[in-house]
Amino acid sequence: MNDSSVRDAVFRSRFLLATGAWAVLVAAVLVAVPLGFESRLPDPLAAHWGPSGAPDGSMPFAVFVLTALLWVLVAGAGLGATAAGRVxxxxxARRGLTAALGWSGVLLIGLQATTVAANLDRRRWEDAASLGWQAVVVILAAFAAGGLGWLAGRPGPDERPVAAGPAPESLVLNQGERPVWVSAAASPVGTGVALALLAAAVSLAVCALVGLPPQLWIGAALLALVGLSGLWLTSIRVKVSPEAFTVSYGPLRWPTRSVPIGGLDRAWTEERHPADVGGWGYRGLPGRTTIMIRGGECLVVRYTSGGELGISVDDAARGAALINALVAGKN
Structure with a gap:
């Protein structure tokens, strides 16, 4: 291992330690503050305020404490991506992560602090203090923390994306051969977050079933929707055959999209990362889209119509070479 590799490894470890410490600190505050004031808070407590500033919605104390789970999911996804990749x-990518952690951490702490302060020493949630300017302060503080996070992520190395190389040379196909190439990619971190959201949805549904406020069904439905969408967006399968270029989504390989080989112009590989395309999942505009499951080598195909699609899958060079061979055979 050369000196540069050692420096990079040390920096990466320190970055993970610093961001991990921030994540633990925020989680500890989100749990410790409400528990510390539990005896001075009503149950349920006011958790929503209307345009007039008066409380108009409540939440059980136990559910209020569990809002820390939201932070665990946010921070866990970011730290997991950092540990598993080149963030x-x-x-x-580093600045985006530190800005997001700073903004979301301060926002959650600020919202919790204002909620606790408004409910403190009140007998009923309806008696909670009105809120107005406090919300503005929390929002401004969150954006200030995001800005500081953005600045904090600047020092350190900057690994540039690998420039796109020439299209891989076509394979030589023998007469009578019917070659097929299949590859896939999945995001363990994304899958874990999606499953955690589904588990949270089930938990809220159970709480609603045993007699807690029926509004929990709304939260359960939203978490289930996001969790199922996330599960669908965290894996992909690509197949190239003499007939078509086929992309299948999600663990059930559905839905499926196929493009006839005659509809493709050529294929090549590129090094792409979430920071290059605007994040994870399905990114870009019509005509130039990237399906970003994990950073690294991507298979890129150009349609005869001029549009491009990039997909992060393993063994992309072999898939591109087969596509080019099949396209050449059609011409």
């Missing part, structure tokens, strides 16, 4: 070594 710490790429300045744009």
């Amino acid at each position: 710490a070594m790429r300045r744009a």
Whole structure:
């Protein structure tokens, strides 16, 4: 291992330690503050305020404490991506992560603090203090923390994306052969977050069933929707055959999209990362889209209509070479 690799490894470890410490600190505050004031808070407590500033909605104390789970999911996803990939070594991705952690952490702490203060020493949630300017302060503080996080992520190495190379040379296909190439990619971190959201949805549904406020069904439905969508967006399968280029989504390989080989112009590989395309999942505009499951080598195909699709899958060079061979055979 050379000196540069050692420096990079040390920086990556320190970055993970610093962001992990921030995540633990925020989680500890989100749990410790309400528990510390539990004896001085009503149950349920006011959790929503209307346009007039008066409380108009409540939440059981136990559910209020469990809002820390939201932070665990947010921070866990970011730290998991950092630990599994090259986020710490790429300045744009690193700054995006530190800005998001700073903004979301301060926002959640601020919202919790204002909620606790408004409910403190009140007998009923209806008696909670009105809120107005406090919400503005919380929002401004969150954006200030996001800005500081953005600045904090600037120092350190900046690993540039690998420039796109020439299209891979076509394979030589023998007469009578019917070659097929299949590859896939999945995001363990994304799958874990999606499953955690589904588990939270089930938990809220159970709480609603045993007699807690029926409004929990709304939260359960939203979490289930997001969790199922996330599960669908965290894995992909690509198949190239003499007939078509086929992309299947999600663990059930559905839905499926196929493009006839005659509808493709050529294929090549590129090094792409979430920071290059605007994040994870399905990114881009019509005509130039990237399906970003994990950073790294991507298969890129160009349609005869001029549009492009990039997909992060393993063994992309072999898939591109087969596509080029099949396209050449059609011409």
